[in-house]
Amino acid sequence: MSLLVARQLACVKNDRQLFAALDLELSAGQLIHLRGPNGAGKTSLLRLLTGLSQPASGQVVFRQQPVFNNPEFQQHLIYIGHQAGNNPRLSAIENLTFWCRSHGVPVPDDLYPLLAMLGLVGLEDVPVGHLSAGQQRRVALARLWLKPAALWILDEPFTALDVQAIALLESHIAAYLQQGGSVLMTSHQALSNTLNADFIELEYLW
Numbered sequence: 001m002s003l004l005v006a007r008q009l010a011c012v013k014n015d016r017q018l019f020a021a022l023d024l025e026l027s028a029g030q031l032i033h034l035r036g037p038n039g040a041g042k043t044s045l046l047r048l049l050t051g052l053s054q055p056a057s058g059q060v061v062f063r064q065q066p067v068f069n070n071p072e073f074q075q076h077l078i079y080i081g082h083q084a085g086n087n088p089r090l091s092a093i094e095n096l097t098f099w100c101r102s103h104g105v106p107v108p109d110d111l112y113p114l115l116a117m118l119g120l121v122g123l124e125d126v127p128v129g130h131l132s133a134g135q136q137r138r139v140a141l142a143r144l145w146l147k148p149a150a151l152w153i154l155d156e157p158f159t160a161l162d163v164q165a166i167a168l169l170e171s172h173i174a175a176y177l178q179q180g181g182s183v184l185m186t187s188h189q190a191l192s193n194t195l196n197a198d199f200i201e202l203e204y205l206w
């Protein structure tokens with residue numbers, strides 16, 4: 001049975017219809033790679049699927065419950081948006097501690113091993129605003145190791161990552177899918193064939 005289902009979704013921004021009558025189903029263990037040109041509406045679609053915004057028409061349900069304004073759905077979701085979403089004045093440790101607390105996730109006794117695995121040794125206590133773009137993205141992606149969730153929605157998670165970090169994230173996604181997790185993501189770059197993604201293409205509608 002599908003975990004996340006969108007039916008007949010329509011989205012309008014600035015008087016432009018980005019998409020209409022869009023149907024989507026995502027099952028446990030499935031990866032959907034959402035593709036399309038700049039401005040086609042990929043981020044707008046992800047925001048509808050996360051319940052952060054409401055469609056012009058249509059509905060999104062998770063385990064048959066509407067996602068909009070649904071705190072229970074948020075417990076099952078990790079959404080990492082286009083912006084890394086870190087507080088630049090706080091360190092990596094502080095950002096992740098805050099994120100865990102605000103998402104009802106137990107704060108690990110020691111976050112250093114996770115940050116070391118993500119290549120952030122020596123940078124754990126530096127304000128995140130002083131880190132490089134790729135390092136900031138790594139801090140944000142650490143959330144994927146911290147919260148058990150049925151669904152990941154990731155908007156351009158590979159942005160600014162180097163080859164090694166891309167490989168690390170791809171192998172983490174592969175392991176998560178194997179355990180029955182579901183992933184819906186955008187990426188302007190091709191994914192590794194090992195991830196075996198399904199595709200949804202959004203066109204740019206004038």
Ligand SMILES: Nc1ncnc2c1ncn2[C@@H]1O[C@H](COP(=O)(O)OP(=O)(O)OP(=O)(O)O)[C@@H](O)[C@H]1O
Nearest residue numbers: 013014018036037038039040041042043044045082
């Ligand atoms: N809050 C908003 N107010 C007005 N227009 C918006 C808003 N959010 C998005 N748009 C417009 O909707 C269109 C689609 O934007 P969106 O970010 O969904 O595209 P995208 O496919 O994710 O693009 P990219 O590949 O560049 O990330 C754009 O033309 C954008 O200007």
